[in-house]
Amino acid sequence: MSDLSGKIALVTGSVQGIGLAIAKSFADAGASIALHGLADETQIAAAKSELEQTGAGEVRFFDADLRDVAAIDAMMDEIEAWGGADIVVNNAGIQKTASLADVEPALWDAILSVNLSAAFHVMRRAMPGMADKGFGRVINIASVHGLVASIDKAPYVSAKFGLVGLSKVAALEYANKGSKKSGGVTVNCICPGWTETVLIEPQVAARAELFGGDRDAGVADLLKEKQPSQRTSDPSEIGALALWLCSPIAHNVTGTSIPVDGGWTSQ
Numbered sequence: 269m270s271d272l273s274g275k276i277a278l279v280t281g282s283v284q285g286i287g288l289a290i291a292k293s294f295a296d297a298g299a300s301i302a303l304h305g306l307a308d309e310t311q312i313a314a315a316k317s318e319l320e321q322t323g324a325g326e327v328r329f330f331d332a333d334l335r336d337v338a339a340i341d342a343m344m345d346e347i348e349a350w351g352g353a354d355i356v357v358n359n360a361g362i363q364k365t366a367s368l369a370d371v372e373p374a375l376w377d378a379i380l381s382v383n384l385s386a387a388f389h390v391m392r393r394a395m396p397g398m399a400d401k402g403f404g405r406v407i408n409i410a411s412v413h414g415l416v417a418s419i420d421k422a423p424y425v426s427a428k429f430g431l432v433g434l435s436k437v438a439a440l441e442y443a444n445k446g447s448k449k450s451g452g453v454t455v456n457c458i459c460p461g462w463t464e465t466v467l468i469e470p471q472v473a474a475r476a477e478l479f480g481g482d483r484d485a486g487v488a489d490l491l492k493e494k495q496p497s498q499r500t501s502d503p504s505e506i507g508a509l510a511l512w513l514c515s516p517i518a519h520n521v522t523g524t525s526i527p528v529d530g531g532w533t534s535q
């Protein structure tokens with residue numbers, strides 16, 4: 269469907285979870301991967317070798333802390349010298365639940381900087397090069413919480429709604445860059461519901477406690493509350509959608525926020 273050979277894809281937070289699954293689907297299509305995240309040597313080496321074995325052109329690792337604008341700029345300088353990112357997936361994210369009154373200012377700042385401001389700084393640096401090439405894809409991993417709210421998630425919901433808004437502005441500013449032949453420059457959000465990664469484990473564990481520590485019962489209870497399909501998503505399903513968005517046929521799909529949420533946001 270998509271041949272990404274010769275393309276460079278930066279996927280933030282790609283050493284694990286949804287980011288790694290997206291990087292794998294791009295590697296399978298022959299892209300070179302700017303692997304990124306905060307991890308130890310073992311995890312980095314494992315992710316790098318998994319991507320190389322899947323078929324990536326080249327894999328280079330970046331460890332920019334996304335709370336640090338200077339570190340983001342240094343990473344983008346290096347990627348520019350490599351050839352510039354043809355595809356950017358702003359995937360890295362953190363989340364912690366607390367009621368609004370209990371959110372410490374430092375937690376608010378951290379969630380906003382990783383989940384929203386970092387995406388802005390990466391796009392600010394990557395998108396002019398995409399316009400010059402006439403091809404570019406920005407995929408921002410928002411959340412159902414970019415479309416609807418839940419209690420105890422004030423910073424996360426604020427950041428994700430912000431990411432949806434940022435993506436629409438960028439989509440409009442770059443809509444007429446490139447051509448049908450070159451593929452154009454598009455910006456979209458993917459909005460997952462419950463997806464099986466370590467990010468949701470604290471919430472799963474808290475719910476499992478109500479059922480004597482039974483994880484499956486905890487997950488079922490979380491799904492019953494919000495996700496009508498009663499099924500979690502696998503990260504590879506998000507990867508498959510991201511790959512489709514990179515294909516030439518998706519040149520006119522821009523400014524959208526696509527839920528992968530089993531009906532959560534249809535309610």
Ligand code: NAD
Nearest residue numbers: 281285286305306333334359360361411460462463465467
């Ligand atoms: P995860 O915790 O497995 O991965 C998060 C990644 O972000 C890691 O690779 C980590 O290294 C990176 N990261 C965190 N803080 C960073 C920092 N300061 N600097 C650089 N990198 C940093 O989480 P995941 O579930 O794979 O989530 C990926 C994205 O999907 C997030 O944006 C999350 O909000 C979103 N999402 C996840 C779910 C879900 O159910 N798992 C649902 C909706 C949205």
